[in-house]
Amino acid sequence: MLTDLKMPVMDGMQLLRAMHERESAPAVVVLTGYGTIESAVEAMKLGAADYLIKDARPQEILLTIERVLRLDALRRENAQLRRAVRKLHGFGELIGDSAAMHEVYRVVGAVSQNKSTVLVSGESGTGKELVARTIHGRGPLAGGPFIAINCAGLSETLLDSQLFGHRRGAFTGAVADHDGVFRAAEGGTLFLDEVSEIPLGLQAKFLRALQDREVTPLGSSRPIAVDVRLIAATNRDLEGEMRAGRFRSDLFYRLNVVHIALPPLRARGDDVGLLIDHFIQHFSREYQVAPKRVTAEAMARLRGYGWPGNIRELQNAIERAFALSGADTITLADLPPLRDDAVPASMVAADAAAARTLREEEERVIAAALRESGGNKNEAARLLGIDRQRLYRKIKKYGLA
Ligand SMILES: Nc1ncnc2c1ncn2[C@@H]1O[C@H](COP(=O)(O)OP(=O)(O)OP(=O)(O)O)[C@@H](O)[C@H]1O
Ligand SMILES: [Mg+2]
CATH class of the missing domain: 1.10.10 (Arc Repressor Mutant, subunit A)
Incomplete structure (x- = not known):
């Protein structure tokens, strides 16, 4: 931006001050007359990149602008690097610098190197699926598919056919052959969400599939070999389900080869701050607006809340602020009513x-x-x-x- 200093309504200095507060402000070159070079220098203290005398030659103006643009590009690159460094306080797309998360990264890093079965547990919204995707993306099967299926809310027959496939005519409505997710995930990773919800009757078949690495579609008697890595997730205490007789113990031990227990957000200390930063950057890109600042009160509210819905709830709260308000600051009024209904x-x-x-x-x-x-x-x-x-x-x- 090229700006004069003496202007009606708002002078150049006020303009600079107002711009200084914005993260995405353009570089500013101040135009000044010979008599007011001191004020031009003053303007540079307020963040102007350079100043030009009003009767400067076009060549001189072009050189100044080129130089300022180069500097500005460096400044932006620097900001980008800072963001990249912040990412180092995490692991891939996983953000967090708490001790609990470093332990998670250690195990994620180790298991991603092989094809072992992994059980991921954690409350709703703690990142179970993201952890599964991270393991897949860093492992030997990264080039293969990542198939996710939720085991909750399906009838036994339907889940059976979703998992292991069916032959045409195996049951009413089975009008064509169907592969099932085990075969769809061939050469990749199968992510079984809410694994505790698999009906007992189907658990035996599931165990056989895991042990023998082959599946038998409904209505068929010919087993088919499958090569997949399995990652199962649960937001229930699977061991408790096992003791209560709702989950087969042999299956539990098969799944529980490596266990990653994701901590709830309220146990992750300063990670809340890192995640707020992260989601502000994320949604400023998605909504194509400048990153918003957060007022002290709003920050205190966000940090003091118990987040029963964990990272997903935090992510939604920040997105809501971007969706509902055009202002460049997130205030208390932009936050959803954060009530601890499900008392953490x-x-x-x-x-x-x-x-x-x-x-x-x-x-x-x-x-x-x-x-x-x-x-x-x-x-x-x-x-x-x-x-x-x-x-x-x-x-x-x-x-x-
Ligand atoms: N450590 C993290 N860093 C950054 N983003 C995260 C992190 N963990 C989770 N998220 C984000 O939070 C959201 C919820 O994560 P995810 O869907 O993996 O949770 P979940 O445990 O599977 O939840 P649910 O039990 O409800 O299915 C996603 O948008 C995910 O990208
Ligand atoms: Mg999930």
Whole structure:
């Protein structure tokens, strides 16, 4: 941008200050008369890239602009590198620098080198599918397909046919042969989401497929060999499902060769800040607007929240701010109502601590009243404003006798 300094309404200095706050501001060259070179220098302190005297020759103007553009390109490249460095606080597309996530990266890095079966567990929105894709993308089967299937909500027959395929006429509605996802994932990775939801009846067939590395389509008696890496995901405690008799133990141990337990976001400390940054960059590209800043209050709200829906909920909150507001700052008003309806464990723990101190407080007050009354329970009850029966119960409860 080429700008004059003396202008009506808003002068060049004010303009510079306003532009300075934007991350995607253009480079600015200030035009100035001979008499006001000091103010041009002042403008450079405010972030102008250079200044030009008003009667400069065209050649001189072109050279200045070229130089400033070169510098600006370097500045942008530098910003890009900084973003790349930030990515180093993660692993591929996985963002996060917390100890818990570094442990995840270590295991993801190791298992991606081979074809072993992996079980990924974690609450909803913690990144189970992203972890599965990362393992696939870095492994020997990266050139092959990545096929995802959700095992929840399908009838046993339908899931059977989705997994292992069927021959035409195997059941009503089977009008043509169907391969099933095991064969679709041949030479690649099969991602079985919500694996705990596979009906018991089908679990035996699934186990055989895993053990023998072959599948038998519904309505066929000829098994077909398959070469796939299996990654299973669950947001339930699969071991608990096994103990409750809802999940076969032999299948559990087959799947649980390598277990990656994804931490909930509330246990990932400063990762919340990194992820906020990450999603702001992400959505500023997607919505083609400058990266938004976040006000201090909005940041405090985002950091203080328990995120029961984990990273997906955080991602949605940031996208909402881009979708609903054109302003370049995210304020409290741009955030969805962040209520901890599904009270996260961290808050349960805080409640328990509060309850404990309340009990301690009660015990302390009752003991004080008893001391005050010299052990006279009628007097103590009167001091406390409760009846004798109630005091007796409390004395017993706290073992104050
Ligand atoms: N560590 C991470 N860094 C950056 N983005 C992440 C990370 N983990 C998850 N995401 C993003 O959060 C969203 C939810 O992740 P994903 O779908 O993998 O979660 P999930 O555990 O499979 O959830 P659900 O149990 O609901 O299926 C995706 O958009 C994903 O790209
Ligand atoms: Mg998922």
